[in-house]
Amino acid sequence: QLHYGQISGNEQLKAHICDYLYKARNLNVSDVLICNGSQEALFLIAKAFIKQDDFVAVETLGYPPARQAFAACGAQLIDIKQDDEGLCVDDLKAQLECYAIKMLYLTPLHQYPTTVTLSPTRRLQIYQLCYAHNVMIIEDDYDHEFHYRCQPLQPMAADDPADIVIYLSTFSKIMFSAARIGYICAAPEVLAQLTAWKQLMNHKNDVLMQLAVAHWMKEGGFERHLKRMTKLYKQRYEAMDAYLMELQALWHPIEYKKPDGGMAMWVNFNKDTRHLKAQLAKQGVYLQTEAEFYFTNSVRSLKPVNYSYARLGFAGQSSENMQQSLQLVVQELYASVRK
């Protein structure tokens, strides 16, 4: 185990992940490729399958490191419109007819950054369109466990008769982001190509970490931890909802839709939020605002008229911190109105 072999990952860890994916996500796979977080997965996929100037479709608002990985490997990005229910199927159809799109990157369970859950109907329509146009779907399921209102929808990869979905997930949200354990599920020939690239890049993931996580999963600590964290995050999700409602009751023009899950809320402050990140950083608060989720270099770049949203993370902070930070946001945005 301590040699260069086992590029695709420690066998025990892979077996535990496969069991877990079947039990918790209805995803029936016999193999996975362990990688250095989702980020390496994204880069490997881009390196293996994107040629210079290939078109890759992405949600208009999205996860910047994914787009940067695709663009770094030569992709031309096509923004697809999204609405309150996620990616717009009609717009995807129109762009598929316009460009020879090779790949679609999606975050269907909790759209990043808006946290919207893509409905089963849209998932099916998107799948059928991608199948008809020979498009690979990259499904990034980064925080699957944290769904509070109901059971999370099974991944698109769980119903993929044509083998067009490359599924990736990570331990970054379950454990901590420095753990650097992610994995890819895909058709065997796809996994083989990705594994060949992985060998060229860094041989394999750190073995000690893989053994430690395998042991943790075997002993049941992993599942207990998930239960505890889901309970805690649900409390924080309710706390964030309660604070936002209090602010609405004070007539602040705040609008949001409580998501079914995830680790953040996507909030419309009905005021320009572009300056907010820097202002709050001065006061020690980390905030992600709408502007940072657009990609300026897309071939088809869709930009909003206003930048009035921010993504408010609730999972990683106590409810006291959350309340104080929200107060600062409100002061920064609406102080001039209240004076």
Ligand SMILES: Cc1ncc(COP(=O)(O)O)c(C=O)c1O
């Ligand atoms: C959409 C999305 N994908 C993946 C990840 C996790 O990346 P990694 O596994 O490289 O830490 C994140 C983390 O914030 C994310 O938001």
